[in-house]
Amino acid sequence: MQLRGESAGADVLFSSQDDIALYLVDFINKAQHRVWVSANEFSLPDVAQAIIQAKVRGLDVRVLLDASQTGPDKNNAAARFRAGGITPLIHSRNRGMHQNFVICDDDRVAFGSAGFTAAAMQKARAGTPSKKTADNFNLFVGVPALAKQYATEFERLTSESAR
Template sequence: MPAWEVCFTPGGNCADLIVREIGRAQRQVLVQAYSFTSPTIAQALIAAKRRGVDVQVILDRSQLSERYGSGDFLSHAGIPVLVDDPPGIAHNKVMVIDGEVVITGSFNFTRSAQERNAENLLVLRDQTLAADYMANWERRRAASVPYDRALESRPSNTAPNSPKRALSNLF
């Protein structure tokens, strides 16, 4: 296998590339997602979980109010889903597979990223790089809380429409 693969949309089938890599997972898939509404990718993660793969997901807080988000779907399938709580936006789009493969880029795990947007996706096969991404995933997990739609109504100074967030988005 090549050390890296790249995919661009429009034109490339990045979602299929992600699903293929999830299908190859044998031990673990760690996910960080800003926006996650792709049923195809969610189903691939559930299939991996059913094969005995340890699948864990950290979502941005915005996914609590996402009408078609994958948080509920994944958590009901027994996949631990967390919400990255403290940052203004948890803008990561990352998967780490078996401590060897990193999937990252601008590509959100959404149908829009595949069908409408101009996006990029990298698949990188490097254990040292994967270790760095796993360490970051662990730091974000430590700062996260369990996925629960009740969190949507919890006051937060990082809520999408808060003055603090509005100002921070300007800079």
């Protein structure tokens, strides 16, 4: 569902009916200055590639991951970002950092209950069993005050993190 005002708008997405990952890739691809990402879980290659491409385009790209996204598996999220030229910050101060959001530029924020996984962000395909999760993600455009609040929280979280 799209909600639009004079200078601001929002896409309200539900995993039961929307492929949130597709919207998120487009949201990131439209960034012109910055892409900051905070993720508890991350296993979406298309979204990771959009973030890496933002770095290639010269944007200020920062990625904050929960400590669970590191480890010996060379396909983990931290390794994927490192291979793409992004050194993620790893948050391990609290057990399970559950803040999932993306800040693009100074006026766009995406956040919701969905983790960055196929199970959470991609709707069930026809003929497949219904999803076990019911998640949401909301994309806000033209809301600088909201972006500023999330940027402040991102800075706080990164101050508690390590490379």
